[in-house]
Amino acid sequence: MGSLLSLPPTVTEVSGDLPAVTVCNRHARAKVFLQGAHVASFRPVGQGELLWMSVRSLFAPGKPIRGGIPVCFPWFGMHAGRPELPAHGIARLLPWTLTGAEDLPDGSTRLVLGLQSSVETAASWPQSFALTYSVSVGAALNVALEVRNTGAQPLVFEEALHTYLDVADVRRVGVEGLAGARYLDKVDGGIEKTQTGTLTFTAETDRVFPGTTGTCRVDDPVLGRRIVVAKTGSATTVIWNPWIAKAARMPDFGDEEWPGMLCIEAANAAADHLTLAPGQTQVMAQTISVG
Numbered sequence: 001m002g003s004l005l006s007l008p009p010t011v012t013e014v015s016g017d018l019p020a021v022t023v024c025n026r027h028a029r030a031k032v033f034l035q036g037a038h039v040a041s042f043r044p045v046g047q048g049e050l051l052w053m054s055v056r057s058l059f060a061p062g063k064p065i066r067g068g069i070p071v072c073f074p075w076f077g078m079h080a081g082r083p084e085l086p087a088h089g090i091a092r093l094l095p096w097t098l099t100g101a102e103d104l105p106d107g108s109t110r111l112v113l114g115l116q117s118s119v120e121t122a123a124s125w126p127q128s129f130a131l132t133y134s135v136s137v138g139a140a141l142n143v144a145l146e147v148r149n150t151g152a153q154p155l156v157f158e159e160a161l162h163t164y165l166d167v168a169d170v171r172r173v174g175v176e177g178l179a180g181a182r183y184l185d186k187v188d189g190g191i192e193k194t195q196t197g198t199l200t201f202t203a204e205t206d207r208v209f210p211g212t213t214g215t216c217r218v219d220d221p222v223l224g225r226r227i228v229v230a231k232t233g234s235a236t237t238v239i240w241n242p243w244i245a246k247a248a249r250m251p252d253f254g255d256e257e258w259p260g261m262l263c264i265e266a267a268n269a270a271a272d273h274l275t276l277a278p279g280q281t282q283v284m285a286q287t288i289s290v291g
């Protein structure tokens with residue numbers, strides 16, 4: 001990768017087909033691929049891995065990575081109108097630039113990565129934008145996506161931090177923080193329902209919760225841990241587990257892997273999509289920790 005940056009001692013470059021950097025400090029270890037500014041691993045000291053990664057994931061230029069934290073921009077899910085375009089947008093498939101790496105006084109490490117609109121992005125999405133993504137690796141992982149409208153027209157977009165969490169058995173976990181919230185059930189024709197109490201998993205689960213800004217907590221009785229997922233600048237929460245049949249249909253997802261994960265996604269999608277005036281910026285952030 002030959003970064004022009006002078007990297008702090010906690011950051012190491014990993015060259016290869018898909019360049020990455022690893023972070024190892026007194027709080028945690030992490031790995032971030034430059035493609036998609038994709039956080040692939042986060043392991044606090046004294047804890048197991050918090051982010052799930054499929055053993056079948058591809059790590060190839062232009063191919064999505066199945067796990068960690070995919071950065072979805074500028075649309076969520078399938079592109080409305082152009083189904084031939086990649087699901088969840090183009091940002092996760094493109095090489096970002098590492099523009100900053102520093103050790104902070106509290107012992108955490110902050111990486112900054114950038115992606116600007118280009119001739120390549122314009123082929124899929126003819127808008128001008130600049131993305132800045134900060135990844136702070138400490139006892140907690142904080143990721144923050146800043147979107148800037150660098151064009152002369154309003155910028156209308158969706159975004160998501162599509163976070164895959166590692167659990168022992170999704171059939172035994174509960175997600176707190178969404179009780180009473182409305183959701184669109186993508187497994188049941190997108191009809192609107194209301195979440196009653198703890199969200200548990202008994203089948204394929206794909207729920208989009210509009211207008212939800214709070215913290216979610218995953219109670220994992222088998223691992224004896226609670227993963228806390230907080231966020232700012234996000235009005236949509238998405239909860240997903242593919243279960244048996246959908247996992248089997250995904251070539252980059254092992255048939256037996258689905259019990260080991262669930263996604264809790266910070267997003268601004270569908271009715272919560274965003275519009276930025278020229279020169280305006282917006283930041284969406286997610287913080288993941290063991291509670």
Ligand code: TA6
Nearest residue numbers: 064077087088162206238240265
């Ligand atoms: O966020 C849930 C979801 O939209 C599911 O419908 C499923 O498609 C998942 O994202 C994974 O999408 P991907 O394009 O990464 O395979």
